Amino acid sequence: QSVLTQPPSASGTPGQRVTISCSGSSPGGYSISWYQQFPGAAPKLLIYNYSQRPSGVPDRFSGSKSGTSVSLAISGLQSEDEADYYCSVWDDSLNGPVFGGGTKLTVL
Amino acid sequence: EVQLVESGGGLVKPGGSLRLSCAASGFTFSSYRINWVRQAPGKGLEWVSSISKTSSYIYYADSVKGRFTVSRDNAKNSLYLQMNSLRAEDTAVYFCAMGSTNYDFFDIWGQGTMVTVSS
Numbered sequence: 001q002s003v004l005t006q007p008p009s010a011s012g013t014p015g016q017r018v019t020i021s022c023s024g025s026s027p028g029g030y031s032i033s034w035y036q037q038f039p040g041a042a043p044k045l046l047i048y049n050y051s052q053r054p055s056g057v058p059d060r061f062s063g064s065k066s067g068t069s070v071s072l073a074i075s076g077l078q079s080e081d082e083a084d085y086y087c088s089v090w091d092d093s094l095n096g097p098v099f100g101g102g103t104k105l106t107v108l
Numbered sequence: 109e110v111q112l113v114e115s116g117g118g119l120v121k122p123g124g125s126l127r128l129s130c131a132a133s134g135f136t137f138s139s140y141r142i143n144w145v146r147q148a149p150g151k152g153l154e155w156v157s158s159i160s161k162t163s164s165y166i167y168y169a170d171s172v173k174g175r176f177t178v179s180r181d182n183a184k185n186s187l188y189l190q191m192n193s194l195r196a197e198d199t200a201v202y203f204c205a206m207g208s209t210n211y212d213f214f215d216i217w218g219q220g221t222m223v224t225v226s227s
Contacts, residue, residue: 042219
């Protein structure tokens with residue numbers, strides 16, 4: 001079963017660029033997706049296939065994969081970006097997704 | 109508008125049962141695999157179960173296998189989760205979620221329904 005590890009917290013000041021890492025294995029070769037979640041709300045798909053943005057997601061949000069390193073970057077940080085961020089990958093042994101533990105982003 | 113709306117949550121005693129529903133609208137429900145994902149208070153996301161378009165393929169997380177049963181009624185555009193032998197650790201917000209383009213990531217989520225298991 002896949003295991004995804006994220007830092008529990010990240011922070012930045014308005015206008016800054018922040019990155020959140022997601023480390024782990026993806027035995028089935030599936031790509032990583034990222035979700036944004038505000039308190040009391042449902043998760044929202046932010047990035048899929050490592051770097052693709054759904055319609056409506058600002059281009060301040062970007063995903064990347066370099067070798068075994070996967071990350072989400074938020075540039076031009078805004079106060080409204082303060083949320084929890086989760087990475088996820090499909091796991092064929094589960095026939096379901098595995099989620100990272102989540103990263104709480106604080107905008108100072 | 110594409111929409112998933114969960115209902116049926118509430119307070120139940122340990123060992124009790126509850127049935128959640130997820131009503132779909134704005135798309136052809138019968139064309140998609142659909143999932144339940146839960147989130148315990150202050151915790152991360154955990155996939156619970158998925159069911160294929162025609163209910164031919166059903167999968168569960170080990171944590172709920174043998175206690176939860178997922179089903180769907182395509183004629184009613186509805187997904188269900190029958191939860192039996194509930195435990196305190198099943199306390200969570202339960203979301204229904206699906207991928208409209210690929211099954212391995214979820215771009216459509218309901219608002220969630222809260223299940224509290226407590227005596």
